[in-house]
Amino acid sequence: MDGYTAATNEKSIEPHCGGQHPMLSSRPMILVGLTGGVATGKSTVSRMFARCGAVIIDADALAHQVVEPGKPAWRAIVKTFGKTVLNPDRTLNRQALGALVFRQPAQLRRLEQIIHPRVAREQARLTKSAGRKDPKAVVIYDVPLLFEAGIDARVDKVIVVTADRPTQIARLNRRNGFTRAEAIRRIRSQLPLKHKAAAADYLLDGTISRPRLFTAVKQLYRELLALA
Template identity: 40%
Template sequence: MAALRVGLTGGIGSGKSTVLAMLAQAGAAVVDADAISRATTAPQGAAIAAIAQRFGAHFIDAQGALDRALMREHAYRDPLARKQLEDIIHPLVGAESARQVEAALASGAKCIVFDIPLLVESGRWRSQVDRVLVVDCSPETQVARVVARSGLKPAEVEAIIAAQAPRALRLAAADIVICNEGLALDELRHEVVQAARRFGL
């Protein structure tokens, strides 16, 4: 039987990373597109040479990684730059994701969970997964959690939330929703185990 492919998404501060770790503990193979993307722009990352060639060596910091702050500022001012950066990174992420999927299938995984922060926004992912699992909570809870862990100001977190897909759009795309509102860790784990059973784990 083919492995079930599950797309996991949720807004910032929803607890998506915690749910991902719990699904992995339940036996799911995990493909973290975000972590793969970050690795491509880390020191000696697969995207570094192409970024330096396209944008200039000053976008690479002293450690040999992408200068994220400089690139963020540049991409914010120039939407074309953002697209050019995505054109470099996305194929690399796709190739590494495919490699990890092959490894998971070879090891007999029953379920592969793709951690996709922009699942709803990208549009292309929905056709590549069998189920969409959304981790949800109120915007107030998102702000409180992110402020507590990151030191960002509430207005900064609200701006990040506003830039992500609207909550209603995420929920509309969901096959399964885990409501992570006011749950203790054990209660959240219970919800994740229930979802994992539906995925054959």
């Protein structure tokens, strides 16, 4: 793994010494979970992997799909949280729903129980399809709540994108307009980043420059491609 350090001039990618995930031999390709804390740079890393040729499955995009108006998850959300979480066009008002659940852990768990199983089924379908098209595919499953939802047990390797707390807060303020208190509340709604990093197979530093980060991603992609 010394090549990673040389490529980035620092340890922006590190193999984790423990907690390795067994390869899932029932699939021909390699399925890699990509996660991190909120505003650590995970989406940027995902786009970089796509540029390298990886197949990207975006959990957030799937979550949007399964809650489209009239679908079973949408009906369950309306029944559970009421019509106040809907826009006039019957789509979910994500800001209103987020404000409700992120202040109440029990409500957040109820929402996750509605959405996660349906997203998991769609992810499994897309992964199987990618394997049929290319048995040597590197499939990156971009999922914010990988550990929280137990998805780490279903992937071959885990990549965690890290950033320090001040960077996360600054990005949430710039990107979402969150106050410091709101940003901290959103950060704390997820598993602590240090716990995710401790369970990762690979770490990517989401605070380094984009060119250096892309160099690190390309190096890691070559490593994963060799494992596929």
